Amino acid sequence: MNNRIIICTGGQLGSWTVPLIHPGDTLIGADRGALFLVQHGFTPDLALGDFDSVTPEQLELIRSNSRESLAYDPIDKDYTDTELAFRHALDQSPSEIVMLGALGSRFDHSLANVHLLKLALEKGIKASITDEHNTITxxxxxxxxxxxxxxxxxxxxxxxxxxxxxxxxxxxxxxxxxxxxxxxxxxxxxxxxxxxxxxxxxxxxxxxxxxxx
Missing domain, CATH: 2.60.120.320 (Thiamin pyrophosphokinase, thiamin-binding domain)
Known part of the structure; x- marks a missing residue:
């Protein structure tokens, strides 16, 4: 039984992303990552975030094409959208977590996302960050x-x-x-x-x- 969770978040995404998503994966879209999933024919099992990087029309598209959505206040939250998604994934005790779109032009976000891998390590859950040029474990x-x-x-x-x-x-x-x-x-x-x-x-x-x- 597949128990892998894919987190698609708002960093660098592209055509390379699609083949990495397999049938049976549980899909979590964080903010603009949810929009990417929907626009490429996927149905997120959960879309979450403050959605400050999408338009109202795009947010409605995300909500209407996701099985569940959770919106957070952009000010009154302690975690980035990616960390919210990652902690939710950890709570499901999956066999593996793969983060896509977790690297990008914002080095602070990229480095913070790399540090999230330690949370999975502490729980004995396999986790990685993958993009077109790198896979990090x-x-x-x-x-x-x-x-x-x-x-x-x-x-x-x-x-x-x-x-x-x-x-x-x-x-x-x-x-x-x-x-x-x-x-x-x-x-x-x-x-x-x-x-x-x-x-x-x-x-x-x-x-x-x-x-x-």
Missing amino acids: LAEIGTTELHQSDYSHISLLPLSEQVTGITLHGFAYPLHEATLQIGQSLGISNILADPVGTLTVRTGILLVIQSKD
């Missing part, structure tokens, strides 16, 4: 498998102040018991030499960014 204590894909470059950056015991197998540039601290670029632009590589972490949390030009 987190890795913590233990071993993670990484597979060759269209996202050919793999960069590792510490999300916690320090990450220790980083060991890479199957990579062009292997590491053994390495330590990364915030402010270092040692982990940028590695590639897989084997179809499947492994990443082991002893302490801390790593951002794993798989990217392509």
Whole structure:
């Protein structure tokens, strides 16, 4: 049974987005992300946000083509629209959460959305941010498998102040018991030499960014 939630939010979206949405996915549209879903023939299971980036006519289109909608006051709320959607998704205890449109021209929003991945990590829920050029996940204590894909470059950056015991197998540039601290670029632009590589972490949390030009 598919228990994956797709959150479509208001950053950079395009034709690349549509093939990433699979039959059976639960769809949450945050603000303008809901409009994107509706305009591309999808029916959001939930549309939410303050909807300050859509016109009244577009908002009516969203409401009339969504199974449920929740409107929030743009001033009297503690979370961004994306975080509201993400927290709602976490409450459903899905097998996976994928955020689309979570990266864009507003770096503050993009970085905040990356930080949301930690909320899923704490609950043991697989979560990622994907766009046309990147897919971003987190890795913590233990071993993670990484597979060759269209996202050919793999960069590792510490999300916690320090990450220790980083060991890479199957990579062009292997590491053994390495330590990364915030402010270092040692982990940028590695590639897989084997179809499947492994990443082991002893302490801390790593951002794993798989990217392509």
